[in-house]
Amino acid sequence: MKIIKNKIIVLFLIxxxxxxxxxxxxxxxxxxxxxxxxxxxxxxxxxxKVINIxxxxxxxxxxxxxxxxxxxxxxxxxxxxxxxxEIPCIFEKVNYFYNDKAVVSFEGNxxxxxxxxxxxxxxxxxxxxxxxxxxxxxxxxxxxxKWGFIDTNFVEVIPAKYDRxxxxxxxxxxxxxxxxKGFINTNGKEIISPKYNILSDFDQxxxxxxxxxxxxIDNQGNEILYGNFKIETKNIFLIKDLNNGFLSLIxxxxxxxxxxxxxSYSNFYQCLFNxxxxxxxxxxxxxxxxxxxQINGKxxxxxxxxxxxxxxxxxxxNQVIPCIYSNILDWYGGYYTVKSTNKYGLYFNEHQIxxxxxxxxxxxxxxxxxxxxxKYGFINYKGEIVIPFEYDQNSRxxxxxxxxxxxxxxxxQNDTIDLIGYYNILGxxxxxxxxxxxxxxxEGLAPVKGNDKWGFIxxxxxxxIPFEYDxxxxxxxxxxxxxxNGKYGAIDISGNKITECKYDNFFNFVEGLAIVSKNDKWGFIxxxxxxxxxxxxxxxxxxxxxxAMVKKQGKWFLINKKGEITYVPKN
Numbered sequence: 001m002k003i004i005k006n007k008i009i010v011l012f013l014i015x016x017x018x019x020x021x022x023x024x025x026x027x028x029x030x031x032x033x034x035x036x037x038x039x040x041x042x043x044x045x046x047x048x049k050v051i052n053i054x055x056x057x058x059x060x061x062x063x064x065x066x067x068x069x070x071x072x073x074x075x076x077x078x079x080x081x082x083x084x085x086e087i088p089c090i091f092e093k094v095n096y097f098y099n100d101k102a103v104v105s106f107e108g109n110x111x112x113x114x115x116x117x118x119x120x121x122x123x124x125x126x127x128x129x130x131x132x133x134x135x136x137x138x139x140x141x142x143x144x145x146k147w148g149f150i151d152t153n154f155v156e157v158i159p160a161k162y163d164r165x166x167x168x169x170x171x172x173x174x175x176x177x178x179x180x181k182g183f184i185n186t187n188g189k190e191i192i193s194p195k196y197n198i199l200s201d202f203d204q205x206x207x208x209x210x211x212x213x214x215x216x217i218d219n220q221g222n223e224i225l226y227g228n229f230k231i232e233t234k235n236i237f238l239i240k241d242l243n244n245g246f247l248s249l250i251x252x253x254x255x256x257x258x259x260x261x262x263x264s265y266s267n268f269y270q271c272l273f274n275x276x277x278x279x280x281x282x283x284x285x286x287x288x289x290x291x292x293x294q295i296n297g298k299x300x301x302x303x304x305x306x307x308x309x310x311x312x313x314x315x316x317x318n319q320v321i322p323c324i325y326s327n328i329l330d331w332y333g334g335y336y337t338v339k340s341t342n343k344y345g346l347y348f349n350e351h352q353i354x355x356x357x358x359x360x361x362x363x364x365x366x367x368x369x370x371x372x373x374x375k376y377g378f379i380n381y382k383g384e385i386v387i388p389f390e391y392d393q394n395s396r397x398x399x400x401x402x403x404x405x406x407x408x409x410x411x412x413q414n415d416t417i418d419l420i421g422y423y424n425i426l427g428x429x430x431x432x433x434x435x436x437x438x439x440x441x442x443e444g445l446a447p448v449k450g451n452d453k454w455g456f457i458x459x460x461x462x463x464x465i466p467f468e469y470d471x472x473x474x475x476x477x478x479x480x481x482x483x484x485n486g487k488y489g490a491i492d493i494s495g496n497k498i499t500e501c502k503y504d505n506f507f508n509f510v511e512g513l514a515i516v517s518k519n520d521k522w523g524f525i526x527x528x529x530x531x532x533x534x535x536x537x538x539x540x541x542x543x544x545x546x547x548a549m550v551k552k553q554g555k556w557f558l559i560n561k562k563g564e565i566t567y568v569p570k571n
Contacts, residue, residue, distance in 0.1 A: 030401035030424055030459065031089075032071040034062050042366065042401060042425065043083075045072060051083035065097035065115060073444035074400050076104075078117075087117035095139075099152055103128055103139070107477060112154060123154060129167065138173075138186060140165050149173075149188070158188035169201040172219070183207070183217070191221045198231050208250075214239065238268075303328055312336065320350045335381070337361050344370075346383070353383040364397040366425040378403060378427070386427030394420075400441040401425045402459065407433050422446070422461065431461030443475040443493065456480075456495075465495035473508075479527060481506050481514075488516070490529065499529030510542040513561065524548075533563040 031045045033053070044052040051070065053061070061068040067078040067086055077089035078097075093105035100115050103123070110128050112121040128150075129140040138149045141160065148160035149168075164176040172183045175194060182194035183202075198210040206216045210231035215224050228242045239248050239256075247268045249258040260271040304313050304323055311323030321328065327339040336347040338356060345356035346368065354361070360371035367378045367386065377389035378397070387403065394406040403423040410419045410433060421433040437449035445456040445464060455467035469482040478493040488506035490498040505517040513524040513532065523535035524543075539551040547558045547566060558567040 030426075032401060033057065034069040045085070051079055051085070053083050062096065065100055067097055067115065069094055069096065074442060078102075086115075087113070098137070101152070103154075121154065123150075138168055140167065147175075157186075158184065162194075166201070170203075170219075172202050172207070174199055174201065180211075181209075183221070191219075192217060208237070310338075321347055325356075335363060337363065348381070353381075354379065366401065367397055367403065369395065369397065376405075378423075380425075380427075386425070387423050392418075397425070398422075398440045398446070400444070400459075402430070402441045402446070404438055404440075405433065420448075422457075424459070430459065431457060439474070443478065445475060445493065447472045447474070447480075454482075465491065477509065477527065479509065481508070490514075497529075498527070499525060507542065511544075511546065511561075513543055513548075515540050515542060522550075532561070533559070 072089035075089040076091045076094040078087040091104040095103040110123040111119045125141040127142040137152050143160040146160040147162045147165040149158040151157050162175040166174040177194045180194040181196045181199040183191040196209040196211040200208040205219050208216045214229045229239045245263040248256045260268045304311050306323040309323045310325050310328045312320040325338040325340050329337040334349045338345050340356040343356040344358045344361040346354040358370045362369045372389050375389040376391045376395045378387035380386050391405040392408045406420045408418050419433040420435050420438045422430040435448040439447045450467045453467040454469045454472045456465040471483040473481040484501040487501040488503045489501035503516040507515040521535040522537045522540040524533040526532050537550040541549040560566050
């Protein structure tokens with residue numbers, strides 16, 4: 001019986017794989033890459049299933065076992081070094097390949113796949129933190145509320161018994177139980193049982209701790225105490241002497257390298273900066289009124305305020321951004337938003353990309369949204385305008401590499417109304433401003449409102465599902481809940497009706513089943529629209545761990561997914 005069951009599981013997984021391969025349709029659309037250096041990584045996927053990868057990032061892609069991760073229509077897959085799609089984009093999450101295998105998430109479950117994309121094993125876990133070389137080839141998994149670790153053969157080597165776990169670093173992982181931290185090694189041995197309030201990763205054979213006492217631990221688990229010090233949560237290498245309140249900086253060997261006779265963080269950084277750049281160099285660049293208000297990274301870059309204006313300097317006193325700005329705002333990956341006389345600009349490290357001529361700047365994943373002369377436009381991270389400044393406030397970068405633009409008070413069909421349209425992140429208009437409302441893209445489609453009804457368009461602006469619904473939901477697992485003439489139903493991603501619009505209420509699918517009601521009676525339907533649990537209940541809750549609470553004739557009880565009663569509470 002067990003052999004037959006295993007064969008059925010294997011055949012089921014194989015059928016999923018091939019059916020999903022057959023369903024993939026490829027258009028000339030935007031695809032995203034995982035890349036080593038570039039901030040924005042995208043190209044085109046075309047009908048030949050080959051990615052047109054920009055030459056400047058082709059060698060920056062992260063390849064493991066010859067394959068690199070891509071994101072297409074919000075799902076993940078893999079390409080080879082020539083840009084050919086080897087494994088289609090059907091997964092919610094993926095891990096890079098190691099030893100010819102990868103962990104993927106498909107429809108909420110975790111599987112192991114090979115280099116051909118075949119499902120070879122299902123993993124019975126609630127969550128998995130994926131394997132990487134830095135983690136000593138171990139991955140954290142969760143069963144219920146507890147965490148443990150599996151190896152590259154997907155065997156449990158450390159059981160699930162911790163409230164939280166960190167990834168392995170230098171052969172050790174921080175584990176937490178009851179808000180106390182300790183260490184385990186890759187064999188699962190507790191080098192230090194959970195007992196510290198604060199604990200750092202091992203660095204050069206030492207880890208810093210703070211609890212009833214403070215100090216560091218060597219890789220044998222020996223504690224070396226500092227005495228009456230507290231390790232500050234702001235920076236694990238910053239300690240405070242509890243006898244006098246003075247702040248000190250320690251290196252990764254636990255040696256105090258700098259002490260300032262101050263209780264103030266800002267004064268501490270000021271003194272540290274003075275020492276790092278040297279008094280002579282400081283006098284060459286700064287006045288006596290210079291204040292160090294913030295520090296970034298491992299004491300490599302300082303935000304400096306001089307004569308009321310901000311700039312950025314490194315620890316050698318080299319100017320990164322001059323002290324001429326009233327504020328320095330967003331910082332991401334070397335990009336700085338600066339403000340001067342209520343106008344905003346942008347730097348990338350020491351290079352100014354955008355002059356301070358904009359009324360507003362916001363850094364998004366692929367583009368920068370900017371406002372000038374009370375109109376919004378979009379700029380790429382090279383400083384090039386990709387969408388002109390002619391749109392209004394609700395314009396925004398959407399997910400899946402698309403941008404929604406909005407204009408107020410447009411003359412349309414003998415009326416004056418607000419309208420929206422879409423661009424892609426390359427600045428190509430996908431659809432003109434013809435829709436009364438629109439939402440984000442998800443699974444390759446966006447809900448839009450035309451003629452007071454909702455439908456869906458794809459990345460090319462083509463209407464895939466006509467405008468005939470009062471409301472629609474985003475597609476989840478290829479299903480959208482829709483309302484028509486006051487009743488609810490469901491459609492698939494091609495617009496086919498999974499169930500007619502006949503229900504008074506229709507809730508989201510949970511564990512493969514959705515609560516529906518009609519004439520004040522409640523039950524459950526599946527993804528195919530079948531009423532697998534009849535509408536006979538007065539109230540229902542969603543399924544949790546394959547059980548749901550239902551009420552009938554004034555009494556509550558638990559049922560399973562077959563509708564069978566599994567538990568009746570005692571009165």
